[in-house]
Amino acid sequence: MADAHADMTELLVVGELCVDLIVGLGADFEGRSDGQRGGGIRFGQHEQLVDSTTLTMGSSSAITACGAAAAGVRTSMVGVVGADEFGEYLVRELGARGVDTRAVRVARGVPTGASTHLTRPDGDRAILTSMGSIGLTRADDVDDDTLKSARHLHVGSFFLQRALWADAPTLFGRARAAGLTTSFDGNFDPSEQWDRGILKVIPHVDVFFGNEQELTGITGAATSDSAVEQLLDIMQAGSVVVCKLGADGALAARRVNKRTERVVAATPDIAGPLVDTVGAGDSLAAGFLAGLLDGRAIDGCLALGVACGT
Numbered sequence: 001m002a003d004a005h006a007d008m009t010e011l012l013v014v015g016e017l018c019v020d021l022i023v024g025l026g027a028d029f030e031g032r033s034d035g036q037r038g039g040g041i042r043f044g045q046h047e048q049l050v051d052s053t054t055l056t057m058g059s060s061s062a063i064t065a066c067g068a069a070a071a072g073v074r075t076s077m078v079g080v081v082g083a084d085e086f087g088e089y090l091v092r093e094l095g096a097r098g099v100d101t102r103a104v105r106v107a108r109g110v111p112t113g114a115s116t117h118l119t120r121p122d123g124d125r126a127i128l129t130s131m132g133s134i135g136l137t138r139a140d141d142v143d144d145d146t147l148k149s150a151r152h153l154h155v156g157s158f159f160l161q162r163a164l165w166a167d168a169p170t171l172f173g174r175a176r177a178a179g180l181t182t183s184f185d186g187n188f189d190p191s192e193q194w195d196r197g198i199l200k201v202i203p204h205v206d207v208f209f210g211n212e213q214e215l216t217g218i219t220g221a222a223t224s225d226s227a228v229e230q231l232l233d234i235m236q237a238g239s240v241v242v243c244k245l246g247a248d249g250a251l252a253a254r255r256v257n258k259r260t261e262r263v264v265a266a267t268p269d270i271a272g273p274l275v276d277t278v279g280a281g282d283s284l285a286a287g288f289l290a291g292l293l294d295g296r297a298i299d300g301c302l303a304l305g306v307a308c309g310t
Contacts (some may be wrong), residue, residue, distance in 0.1 A: 002134065003093040003131075004249065008074065008149055008197070009075070009076045009100065009149050009150040009151070010073045010074045010151045010290060010293050011065070011073050011075045011150070011152050011154060011293065012075075012078065012142070012153050012180075013061050013065040013068075013076070013077050013078065013080060013099075013155075013156065014061070014079070014083075014142055014153065014154070014155045014156075014158045014164075015059065015062070015078075015079055015139065015154075015161065016061055016079060016087065016113065016134040016135070016154055016160050017059050017062055017079040017081050017087075017104065017112070017133065017259065018059045018086075018090075018112065018115055018132070018293060019056070019057065019058050019086045019090060019113075019115070020054075020055075020056050020117055021053065021054070021055055021115070021116045022051050022052075022054045022056060022116050022121065023053050023117065023276055024050060024053070025051065025119060026051035027117055027121045029048070029051075032303070035052055035270070042253070046260070055089075057089075057094070057292065059101070059156070059157065060157040061282075062090070062278040063283060063287045064100075064156055064185070064282045064283070064289070066094065066099060066286075067283045067285075067286025067308060068286040068287075068290050069097055069099050070097065070098070070239050071166060071286065072290070073289070073309070075098070075099050075105035075133060075289050076099065076102070076146070076309075077099050077100065077103065077104055078103040078104070078141050078142055079103075079104050079105070080105045080110075080133045080134075080141070080157060081086045081105075081106055081112045082106070082107055082108070082110045082112035082113075082132055083109075084111055084112055087133070090112065091104055099203040099304075103142070103146060105137075107133050110133050110136065112132055112133050113129065113130060113132040113134030114129070114130050114132065115128065115129040116128040116129075117276075119178060119276045119277075119278065120275075122276070123274055123276065125277070125278065125283055125298070129190070134160050134161050135159075135160055135163055136162075137161055137163060137164055137166035139164060142171060142174075142215060144178070147174060147178045147180065150180055151180060151287065152180055152181045152182065152292070152293060153171075153180045153181075153183070154182070154183045154184070154185070154285070155168065155185070156184075156185045156195065156285075157186075157187045158184065158187065158201070159184070159186055159187060159188065159189035159190065168197065168200075169201050169204060172201060172204035174202050181292070182206050182207070183207035183289060184201060184208050184209065185208075185209040185281075185285055186198055186210055186214055186215060187210075187214065189217065191212075191293075199216055199234065202231060202235060203234050203235060203236065205235065205239065205259070206238075206239050206240065207241075207288070207289070208241050208242065209242045209243075209244065209281070210224055210242075210289075211243070211246070212227075212243060215227035215228065215231065215306050218231075219231060220245075225280075227243075228241045228251075228253050231247040231261060231283075232253060237253060237256075238256070239254060240252055242284075242305070244281045245308070246277075246280075247267060247268045248266065248267070249265045249266040249303055250284060250305060250306050251264050251265075251302075252288075252301070254298065265302040265303045267309075268306070268310055276303045280309045280310070281309060283308045283309045284308060285305065286288055287304040287305035287306070287308030287309065288301045288302060288304065288305030
């Protein structure tokens, strides 16, 4: 007998789409040939040499979608691109990685969003983003048929999703009413206001992802541990907060019988040098969600997520 769910979208990702231009600055970028400090990036029409420049698909949401698809999860993407070469590139790259792009909307007269990452060998980076189409995804881009055909809704980069801020709680409410589980990754807030209505969304979320800076920024807590507790206070029983800890792995916490249960996963040992950290947290979310949709326990989801992020 045929599987009635064989064609169902397991993961529906709603979020931003942009290209990434990743510039590897190199270990000696801030130095000069005479051994003196060069002061980093210099204006005044100075040409400076870097180790590498790579054009790749960007956006937290898209990286999570592609990571989940690579893990065997049937994944669809809802987002917006411009009517330009970058937009065509993104749709092509998403499709090549197994992500369904039928719900990607093309906005005429708006350039596709782009981020330039200036990366250092230690993993730190600066990000320069031109918004373009990034903030145009709307809740009504997700129709009822699309929701009903999915198992899980994930929204990424909330602080960049300007057109989604007002209606995000409604979208999550619709998803839950349709029987979907939900997850959410706010990512960094460029304004550092840490608001945009995010606390109205979190009660509708089954899994909330954030790093230590993001969690403390959103809650105003002094520590990430306190931030986790504050978030669990406003989430439904059984919901999970995943705190990304960078090189230290990640922590997942949830309330069971009014008690907070925590599990920690350390990063696995990997031979070879660090290349860069762009997309590591988004890949962690992809692995966690792949485990969740596979029916794994929280510790198994977290271990898979950390492995994927690493």
